Amino acid sequence: MTDVTPYLIVSAVLFSIGATGVLIRRNAIVVFMCIELMLNAANLSLVSFSNLHGNLEGQVTAFFVMVVAAAEVVIGLAIIMTIFRSRRSASIDDASLLKW
Amino acid sequence: MVSNVLPLVIALPLLGAAVLLIGGRRTDSWGPYLATLLPIASFVCALVLFVHTLGQPDDARSQSVHLWTWFEAGKLNVGADLLYDQLSSLFLLLITGVGSLIHVYSLGYMAHDERKRRFFGYLNLFVAAMLTLVLAANYLVLFLGWEGVGLASYLLIGFWQHKPSAAAAAKKAFVMNRVGDMGLSLAIALCFTTFGSTSFDVVNAGAQHAGETTMTWLGLLLLLGACGKSAQVPLQAWLLDAMEGPTPVSALIHAATMVTAGVYLMVRSHAILDAAPVARTAVVVVATVTLLWGAIIGTAKDDIKKVLAGSTMSQIGYMMLAAGLGPAGYAFAIFHLLTHGFFKANMFLGAGSVMHAMDDDVDMRHYGALRRAMPVTFLTFAMGYLAIIGFPGFSGFWSKDKIIDAAWHEHWWIGALALFGAGITAFYMTRLMLMTFFTDRRWREGVHPHESPSIMTGPLVVLAALSVLGGVMLLGSWIQDYLAPVVGEPPEESSGAPAWLISLLAVLVVAGGVALAWFLVGKRPVPQAAPTDVRWPVAVARQDLFGDEINDTFVVLPGRKLTGALLEIDRYGVDGLMTGGPVAVGAFAGIFRKAQNGFVRSYALSVLGGAVVVVLALMVVNWQ
Numbered sequence: 001m002t003d004v005t006p007y008l009i010v011s012a013v014l015f016s017i018g019a020t021g022v023l024i025r026r027n028a029i030v031v032f033m034c035i036e037l038m039l040n041a042a043n044l045s046l047v048s049f050s051n052l053h054g055n056l057e058g059q060v061t062a063f064f065v066m067v068v069a070a071a072e073v074v075i076g077l078a079i080i081m082t083i084f085r086s087r088r089s090a091s092i093d094d095a096s097l098l099k100w
Numbered sequence: 101m102v103s104n105v106l107p108l109v110i111a112l113p114l115l116g117a118a119v120l121l122i123g124g125r126r127t128d129s130w131g132p133y134l135a136t137l138l139p140i141a142s143f144v145c146a147l148v149l150f151v152h153t154l155g156q157p158d159d160a161r162s163q164s165v166h167l168w169t170w171f172e173a174g175k176l177n178v179g180a181d182l183l184y185d186q187l188s189s190l191f192l193l194l195i196t197g198v199g200s201l202i203h204v205y206s207l208g209y210m211a212h213d214e215r216k217r218r219f220f221g222y223l224n225l226f227v228a229a230m231l232t233l234v235l236a237a238n239y240l241v242l243f244l245g246w247e248g249v250g251l252a253s254y255l256l257i258g259f260w261q262h263k264p265s266a267a268a269a270a271k272k273a274f275v276m277n278r279v280g281d282m283g284l285s286l287a288i289a290l291c292f293t294t295f296g297s298t299s300f301d302v303v304n305a306g307a308q309h310a311g312e313t314t315m316t317w318l319g320l321l322l323l324l325g326a327c328g329k330s331a332q333v334p335l336q337a338w339l340l341d342a343m344e345g346p347t348p349v350s351a352l353i354h355a356a357t358m359v360t361a362g363v364y365l366m367v368r369s370h371a372i373l374d375a376a377p378v379a380r381t382a383v384v385v386v387a388t389v390t391l392l393w394g395a396i397i398g399t400a401k402d403d404i405k406k407v408l409a410g411s412t413m414s415q416i417g418y419m420m421l422a423a424g425l426g427p428a429g430y431a432f433a434i435f436h437l438l439t440h441g442f443f444k445a446n447m448f449l450g451a452g453s454v455m456h457a458m459d460d461d462v463d464m465r466h467y468g469a470l471r472r473a474m475p476v477t478f479l480t481f482a483m484g485y486l487a488i489i490g491f492p493g494f495s496g497f498w499s500k501d502k503i504i505d506a507a508w509h510e511h512w513w514i515g516a517l518a519l520f521g522a523g524i525t526a527f528y529m530t531r532l533m534l535m536t537f538f539t540d541r542r543w544r545e546g547v548h549p550h551e552s553p554s555i556m557t558g559p560l561v562v563l564a565a566l567s568v569l570g571g572v573m574l575l576g577s578w579i580q581d582y583l584a585p586v587v588g589e590p591p592e593e594s595s596g597a598p599a600w601l602i603s604l605l606a607v608l609v610v611a612g613g614v615a616l617a618w619f620l621v622g623k624r625p626v627p628q629a630a631p632t633d634v635r636w637p638v639a640v641a642r643q644d645l646f647g648d649e650i651n652d653t654f655v656v657l658p659g660r661k662l663t664g665a666l667l668e669i670d671r672y673g674v675d676g677l678m679t680g681g682p683v684a685v686g687a688f689a690g691i692f693r694k695a696q697n698g699f700v701r702s703y704a705l706s707v708l709g710g711a712v713v714v715v716l717a718l719m720v721v722n723w724q
């Protein structure tokens with residue numbers, strides 16, 4: 001059994017960077033990449049704990065997360081492309097029509 | 101015999117109404133003649149029945165005919181039953197007889213009306229409904245006829261519906277009759293709960309043993325129904341407006357037959373009245389007030405039909421008075437009803453003939469000296485006039501005299517008021533006669549009075565003869581004996597003023613009324629326009645004794661206030677409760693809606709914040 005603390009620290013750092021990026025960046029592509037960072041931080045935690053507990057549940061869940069992330073990228077990039085075509089901008093603050 | 105012919109009496113005019121009203125324009129040419137023939141056929145049937153039963157012993161004269169079971173629900177079993185007895189036989193003859201004469205008259209009177217067919221269809225409908233009313237063997241079938249005549253009355257008052265006044269008058273009659281009908285329908289319900297049946301036999305047989313309180317209520321409710329239909333105070337105001345209808349309608353419905361249905365109802369329910377002295381007293385009071393009320397209105401009107409309408413109200417007051425006097429009066433109520441049917445129909449038709457000659461002008465101030473221009477109308481009208489004021493020997497003398505006599509035996513002041521009413525009757529009828537047929541000419545320009553065609557004067561002559569001879573029914577107290585099996589034996593003459601003294605007194609009072617009219621109207625020139633500077637009694641009488649104002653103040657205005665208040669409660673109370681919830685939710689949501697600002701990053705922040713809160717909460721919970 002290995003010590004998982006370093007992995008968890010890396011995971012927490014990655015997650016924080018991703019969350020901060022989502023909150024402060026306006027460029028949709030960058031926000032997207034930050035979301036990927038958060039997902040992968042979560043994956044890292046899952047794999048670490050899987051190793052800690054000695055079973056494969058966490059690893060399997062990580063696979064699921066990757067599949068979801070891939071699907072999300074496909075749809076997300078398509079949405080970003082469409083918005084860019086109509087507005088000539090990839091800023092997420094510009095796409096604020098859907099509100100009260 | 102009876103069971104075969106009796107349904108025909110109703111079916112014939114009903115068939116006429118159906119053919120004319122459903123047949124439409126294709127019956128325009130021959131419909132009115134068919135509609136005139138059918139009531140005559142009905143009259144022949146009624147006459148055959150009458151003669152047939154006259155030859156039979158008393159107990160065989162009353163026969164009920166079960167047509168079919170109308171409806172059954174639980175204990176309630178109502179048959180479409182007809183009852184032919186002495187009382188309904190007389191009504192049958194009156195309705196079909198006078199009805200036929202008025203149909204004939206209408207052929208002339210309505211000759212130039214383009215909606216003649218419809219008029220005759222309604223008239224036939226009325227005759228059928230009225231016959232149903234008087235032939236019913238139970239209160240529910242009677243109610244069917246009762247509502248039927250109400251409908252026909254509504255349709256015929258508003259026959260000239262292009263005139264707003266006629267449409268309003270029809271509505272007024274209908275609405276005021278609803279008040280009375282409510283009384284009658286409650287009475288029927290009470291009958292059912294008390295006796296378990298609505299048939300006259302059961303009700304009249306059980307009335308003695310059913311408890312006085314119930315009978316009093318029943319009597320008062322029936323009286324309310326009678327007040328509506330017979331235009332008795334306090335539901336009298338519609339009858340004067342009902343004169344908006346064509347004159348034959350006024351003669352048939354609002355003088356001879358329909359408005360007397362209340363009297364019929366009272367006499368038919370005699371056992372209830374006998375068992376409830378309070379209700380009987382109420383009938384007497386209502387009747388006495390009405391007979392004076394109507395007579396006073398009659399003195400001040402210039403519209404010839406409204407004078408006759410006031411007179412009708414007053415004469416029905418006499419009949420109701422007789423009905424309220426108990427067994428002593430029932431036969432006389434019916435007797436006066438019959439003679440009144442003759443002479444009042446006669447005078448209404450005469451008034452129609454006069455209006456025909458004067459280009460439909462109803463204002464008596466534009467008449468005068470018509471006796472030479474229309475001798476037949478004058479002479480027949482004079483017969484009716486002598487009958488109604490109670491000139492000795494004429495039919496009205498016998499019938500009214502008997503009522504005053506009976507009233508005097510009940511209590512002297514009722515007799516005195518009835519006598520006073522007779523004096524007023526003499527006054528206003530003389531005034532009408534003088535203003536119409538005597539005094540000087542006050543015709544408006546371009547009016548050339550002429551005698552009406554013989555199709556109109558023929559019925560007048562027949563009715564005038566009946567007005568004169570109607571008194572023969574009293575010969576050998578025939579009518580009392582004939583009706584006794586239905587309404588009970590009249591009590592033995594009690595002590596009191598002798599009959600001849602009452603008669604003499606009545607003749608003197610009538611003579612006084614005639615003389616007064618002669619000095620006030622006949623001796624001076626009649627102004628063409630009604631004088632406006634009149635003393636207050638005249639002004640009050642012209643206003644129908646404030647009948648409409650009383651209704652407005654005590655019923656219409658509070659009613660409007662109440663509905664207005666209910667509307668407010670509905671709008672702000674009930675609706676407010678319903679709409680208030682969503683409005684509050686909407687306002688609350690309006691505050692939180694601002695969070696949806698469209699910026700993805702603020703959503704992301706709230707998601708993050710939420711996640712942090714959840715994690716912290718979990719940590720707090722799992723602290724141990």
